[in-house]
Amino acid sequence: MQTVQTVLGEVDIDELGITLMHEHLLVDRRHLWKKPAHISDNFAYADVSMTILNELRHEPYSNFDNNYYLDTDLAAEEVKVFQKVGGRSIVDVTPVGIGRNPESLKDIAVKTNSPIIMGCGYYLExxxxxxxxxxxxxxxxxxxxQDLFEGAGETNIKAGIIGEIGIGPNMTDQEVKVLRGAAKAQKQTGKILTVHLPGWERYGHSVLDIIEKEGANPEQVILDHMNPSLNDIEYQTSLADRGAFLEYDMIGIELLFPEGQSPSDQQSAEAIVKLLEKGYESSILLSQDVFLKSLLKHYGGGGFAHILQHFVPRLKRLGVSDTEIDQLLIENPKQVFKRAEG
Structure with a gap:
């Protein structure tokens, strides 16, 4: 029996069920927030509510309250909505530096009986x-x-995946150093490595080159945030041809980021269909990357259940079969962790 490390201990990989591969159950980005000069105080300091939800789609980072959510009871309720529509497991890739809290993740896991796999490592510089x-x-x-085999911080709660390791639009020397360290750890442990890419850039091959140079295996690597490059199918298939998983983890996020507008769910669905038609069904992972308060269901967002409630029906309307959907949501996450060694 192959197992994966969760915050409550090891779980049989075959029991993971429908798995979200890239989420943030809790986030704290307050220390990064600065009020933009063009934003009014009324909006910047307002509580997240339906009243400002439309504005938050265009200025997602400009509201202080939108940049953190730390309520474990609320997080548990959000997970339970995911469970009610058939979901089971969640990979929480919140890095050190934006609110990772092993004890809180354990608390959520206890409250929901959901397998929660915690990440480790460091994000953007x-x-x-x-x-x-x-x-x-x-x-x-x-x-x-240490996080993988001894416990994160002062706890004995172990991570089960490396990442998300952050690479920003400028791909700084320090970020590359962290990526090299993560690749060394991947080679040493065989654990899966998930890498935050700046989606509007084309850094995937550079990242895989660095990883390979450290002796790590691209087949044990997830490349995050593929949605913004969905019109460049040749780029994406060339990454998959090197063995990496392609993660469409911005499902349900239709926001205007500093780098550009995130694709719509329809655009993402059509791109995934093209990849399926080209035979890449074993390379695709899905998630929603909930990381702002306004993305939680409680505050008017899609929450962790959005893929099952709304994106799966969209895929079906485009002709994707139940077998293919199970491949994306159940079998591929299982294969991710079955590729891990150690």
Whole structure:
């Protein structure tokens, strides 16, 4: 029996069921927030509510309250909505630096009886702990190893996946160093590595080159945020041809980001159909990347149930079969963790 590490212990991979591969059950980005000069105080400091929901689609980062949610009871209720429509497991890839809290994740898992797989490692440079700047890639790898096999921070709660490791639009030297450290840890442990890509750029091959140079295996790598490059199918298939998983994890997010407008669900669905038609059904992962308060169902967003409630029916209208949907939501996540070693 192959198992995957959750915050409550090891779970049989074959029992994961429908799995979301890239979510944030809790987030805290308050330390990154700065009020934009063009934004009124009324909007910047308002509580997230239906009254400002439309504005938040165009200025998602400009409202202070939108940048954090830390209520474990609310998170548990959001997970229960996912469970009621058939969902089971969640991979929480919240990194150190934007609110990862192992004890809180354990609390949510206990309240919901949902297998929750916790990530580890470091995100974009502006979220890195201060010690990262003076640490070597080898020292970063050791920190990741500790989270995987000894416990995160001062806890004995173990991570089950490496990442999401952050690469930003500028792909800074420090971010590359962290990626190298994560790749070293991946090679040492065989655990799956998930990498945040700036979706509007084309850094996938550069990331895989760095990972391979450290001796890690691209077949044990997930490349995040594929939605913005959906019109570049050749780029995406070339990444899959190197063995990496392609993660369409912005389902339900139709926001105007600083880098550009995120694709609609219809655009994402049509791109996924093209990949299926080309035979890449084993390379695709789905998730919603809930990371803002306004994306939670309680506040008017799609929450963690959006894919099952609304995106799966959209895929079916485009001719995707039940077997193919099970492949994307059940079999492919299982294969992700079955590729892991150690």
């Amino acid at each position: 502006n979220t890195h702990p201060s010690f990262i700047s003076s640490s070597s890639a080898e020292e970063i790898a050791e920190c990741i190893y």
